[in-house]
Amino acid sequence: MSKFVPLLVALLVFAFLVTIFYLSAKSYFESHVQELGVFFAESVKDYAKYLSLSYFQWSEMYEFLSENRLEEASILFEELKSNFAEVEEVKILNESGNFDYFKIDSKNGKIHMYFKVYNDDLSDFVSSKTVLAVVDAQEWLDKLGVTHIRISPTGKEFVYGLRYEPSKSALDSFSILSSIGLALTTFLAVQMVRLRIGLSRERKFRKLHEALTQISEYYLKGQNGERLYQMILEKAIEVVPKAQAGSVLINRQGKHVYVAAVGYDLEELSKIEYPESVQKKWLEKPIKKKSDMVNFNREDEKTLEILKKHGRVEDIMCSLVVPVQIGKEIVLTFNLENFEREEAFDEEALQIAKLFANYVGVVFLKIKQDEQILQQQKMMEYLYNHDPLTGLLNRRAFEEYGEKLLSLAKRERKKVTLLFLDLLKFKNINDEYGHETGDLVLKVLGSKLEKAFRESDVVARFGGDEFVALLYDCDRDSLTHLLDRVFQIVEEPTQLDDKTFQVGVNIGVSIYPNDTQELDQLIRLADMAMYYAKKRGLKYAMASDAETKV
Numbered sequence: 001m002s003k004f005v006p007l008l009v010a011l012l013v014f015a016f017l018v019t020i021f022y023l024s025a026k027s028y029f030e031s032h033v034q035e036l037g038v039f040f041a042e043s044v045k046d047y048a049k050y051l052s053l054s055y056f057q058w059s060e061m062y063e064f065l066s067e068n069r070l071e072e073a074s075i076l077f078e079e080l081k082s083n084f085a086e087v088e089e090v091k092i093l094n095e096s097g098n099f100d101y102f103k104i105d106s107k108n109g110k111i112h113m114y115f116k117v118y119n120d121d122l123s124d125f126v127s128s129k130t131v132l133a134v135v136d137a138q139e140w141l142d143k144l145g146v147t148h149i150r151i152s153p154t155g156k157e158f159v160y161g162l163r164y165e166p167s168k169s170a171l172d173s174f175s176i177l178s179s180i181g182l183a184l185t186t187f188l189a190v191q192m193v194r195l196r197i198g199l200s201r202e203r204k205f206r207k208l209h210e211a212l213t214q215i216s217e218y219y220l221k222g223q224n225g226e227r228l229y230q231m232i233l234e235k236a237i238e239v240v241p242k243a244q245a246g247s248v249l250i251n252r253q254g255k256h257v258y259v260a261a262v263g264y265d266l267e268e269l270s271k272i273e274y275p276e277s278v279q280k281k282w283l284e285k286p287i288k289k290k291s292d293m294v295n296f297n298r299e300d301e302k303t304l305e306i307l308k309k310h311g312r313v314e315d316i317m318c319s320l321v322v323p324v325q326i327g328k329e330i331v332l333t334f335n336l337e338n339f340e341r342e343e344a345f346d347e348e349a350l351q352i353a354k355l356f357a358n359y360v361g362v363v364f365l366k367i368k369q370d371e372q373i374l375q376q377q378k379m380m381e382y383l384y385n386h387d388p389l390t391g392l393l394n395r396r397a398f399e400e401y402g403e404k405l406l407s408l409a410k411r412e413r414k415k416v417t418l419l420f421l422d423l424l425k426f427k428n429i430n431d432e433y434g435h436e437t438g439d440l441v442l443k444v445l446g447s448k449l450e451k452a453f454r455e456s457d458v459v460a461r462f463g464g465d466e467f468v469a470l471l472y473d474c475d476r477d478s479l480t481h482l483l484d485r486v487f488q489i490v491e492e493p494t495q496l497d498d499k500t501f502q503v504g505v506n507i508g509v510s511i512y513p514n515d516t517q518e519l520d521q522l523i524r525l526a527d528m529a530m531y532y533a534k535k536r537g538l539k540y541a542m543a544s545d546a547e548t549k550v
Contacts, residue, residue, distance in 0.1 A: 033149060033156075033164070035377070039384050041159040043144065044135075046395050047086070048102045048113045050463045051133060053527070055080050056115040057101070057122060065092065065117050065126045080133075083464070086143070089134040097130045106161045109151045111135040120528070137162050144383075229260035229332070232360055236334055237262055240320065240353050242344040243336040245312070249274070250332045263337070268310035272303050283333065286350055288319040289342045312337075318344040322353040324360050331361070387461040389439055390446025398460035402470055402519045405458070406512055414473040416512040419483075420526035421449075422534065423465035423490070424504035433499070441501050444494050452489045453482065468523065483507065483540055506534040510543035 055061055055076065064073040070092065077090040093114070097103065102115045113133040118125040138151040148167055151158070155165035229248045237243040245263025249256045256279040258269040274282070285292065293316050307313040320336040334357065338344035385397035393401070402418075409416045423445070430438040442465065449467060450459050458470040471479070490505045508530030510522045525543035532546035533539065 032376075033158075035380060036146060036149070037159045039380065040141070040144065040146075042384070042396050044104060044111060044113075044140065044160070047084075047135075048104055048115075049395070051080070051084060051087075051113065052101050052115055054083075056131060057118045057120065059119040062117050062119040062124070062126060065129050065131075086135050086140065087133050088136055089132075091132050093130045093132055094128065095130060096127050104160050106137060109137050109153065109162070111137050111140065111160060111162075122524075226259050230262075232363075233260045233262055233334070236336060236353070236356055239356055240336055240345075241349050242318075242338050242341075243320070243349075244338050244340075246334060246336040247311075248332055248334060249279070251276075251279075251330065256333070259332075264312060265310035268306055272306055274303075279333070283321060283323055283330075286321050287345050288321065290317050293319055312339070315339050317342050320345040320349060320353055322350070322357045324357045326361055387446075390443055390461050392446050392450060392467070393458065393460035395460065395462050398458065398462075398468060398470075399519060401458055402522075405470055405472060406517070406519055406522075409472065409512060410517075415514070416522075417471040417474045417479060418510050418512070418522045418526045419469040419471070419486075420508040420510075420523065420530045421467040421469070421486070421490075422506050422530050424506060424534075426465040426503050429501055429503070437496065437499075440496055441494055441503070444496070445490065445503070448489045448492075449486070452486045468526070479509070483509075487539060504539075506530050506538070507540035508533060508543065508546070509540060515543045 061073065061076055064070070064076070073092065080090060081087050088110070097114055097116055099114070099116070101118075102113055104114075105112050111134070113135065115131045115133065116125045117129065117131060141149070141151060149158075149164045150167045152163055152165040155163040158164045229250070233246055233248050237246050246261070247258055247264060247266075247269065248260040250259050254276060255273040256276070257273055258266060260266065261269055293313055304313075316337045317340055318338045320334075322334045322336075323330045324332045324334070334353065336345070336353065385393060387394045405416055408414075426438065426441070429441055442461075446461060446467070449469075453459055453469055454471070456472055460468050462468055471482070474482070486507070487505065490503065494501045494503075508526040508528065510516070510526040510529060512522055515525050516522050525546075529541040529543040529546040533541035
């Protein structure tokens with residue numbers, strides 16, 4: 001029976017690691033899909049809002065449908081599809097809709113957006129007809145850069161009645177290979193140690209198992225950083241025979257520094273920084289005797305002085321050095337010391353220390369995966385709030401921030417000015433040079449616009465070549481000066497490689513609370529003022545002027 005112990009231990013290790021990887025991947029996947037669902041739904045909703053504002057709150061479209069001029073309406077639908085490439089189909093439904101402006105659901109993996117058609121001032125809508133716009137849900141996922149799920153007629157619920165399936169297994173090949181590799185390493189290590197430690201192996205491995213279980217529990221409670229390093233070191237000293245003291249070093253920006261110590265003054269040791277070359281040389285010989293310790297790196301007198309005073313380097317009789325690796329990367333190094341015998345550490349101690357280090361490597365692999373997940377979550381949060389092309393706030397984030405700003409203005413009895421900007425001649429750039437060049441020009445203009453406004457102002461891209469800005473407590477003189485600066489910066493030629501591009505801008509201005517006290521109406525009035533300025537060849541127009549002269 002005893003000869004099967006190494007194989008059983010290896011199988012248990014493999015099962016344990018596969019379970020950890022699977023549960024961790026499954027938990028992250030489900031959490032990530034939930035967050036993705038919110039992001040997906042909001043992005044579709046923002047898209048529908050923009051479609052509604054662009055084509056279905058428009059008197060011309062309202063007249064065509066009211067008067068049943070469907071051929072003329074179809075021309076506008078083709079224009080819509082060319083400007084909104086994600087829209088596959090647009091058609092008129094002879095039915096009234098029980099919703100305000102639009103509603104969203106799905107059918108056969110397609111997103112269905114239903115729109116009521118209003119006139120410009122929203123005073124009336126076509127009651128007998130609605131317009132359906134169809135967008136492929138999978139293509140929308142692809143546009144968002146999502147690869148780990150796919151839209152499916154079966155599977156789990158997603159959003160808007162859609163369903164999804166994972167596009168790959170929760171366990172990737174890396175996790176399985178890592179588990180197999182560590183299980184195999186464990187098998188070999190157990191087999192070697194079994195041959196050497198004889199009858200005492202059960203007690204020692206029980207002690208090793210208890211230490212590793214405690215480390216896992218400590219990590220799962222959320223403990224990490226230097227406290228985790230210290231705990232791991234203390235357990236290493238417990239399980240490695242004859243270890244009486246020790247230290248842990250990690251690689252921090254190309255320098256190896258002490259982060260944990262037992263039996264030494266960590267505060268003083270942490271002042272030492274070993275270059276990569278010194279640490280690499282230190283790892284060449286895993287078991288070191290007293291002479292090796294005293295003669296190593298003697299040319300660095302300052303480091304040697306600290307080690308003598310606070311690292312007891314002259315008292316150490318034997319030292320055991322074991323790195324913890326993830327792939328080819330050394331994440332930390334154990335130094336375990338004995339002060340009594342030069343032969344304190346033998347091959348048996350080295351194998352136990354290596355086995356311990358392999359398990360610690362699993363913990364740090366999990367830490368590394370958690371850090372990657374956190375980075376992905378931060379990136380998702382950034383994409384949720386920002387326009388990916390210009391880096392400015394997107395419409396959703398702008399509206400959320402705008403509501404808070406209006407609430408603050410109401411309490412402090414301040415004014416808030418909203419600017420609606422629409423670029424002139426930008427379409428010519430897209431038509432002549434292509435959308436890729438147009439995107440580069442937009443990116444430069446977005447950066448210029450952000451610098452044109454005050455630090456306290458909020459600038460966002462609404463989509464296409466439209467931008468908006470909120471100015472808190474901006475008087476008329478400051479507004480005039482700021483508008484002049486915006487016109488000057490936008491109209492300044494943009495140089496890309498050997499080409500020069502020049503655009504203009506029309507701006508509509510609305511003011512809280514003079515024009516309205518609602519953010520959506522503030523946006524609408526500024527939009528109308530912008531069109532008023534565009535039609536009359538003006539650079540900008542105030543909402544109050546546009547309303548009185550329409």
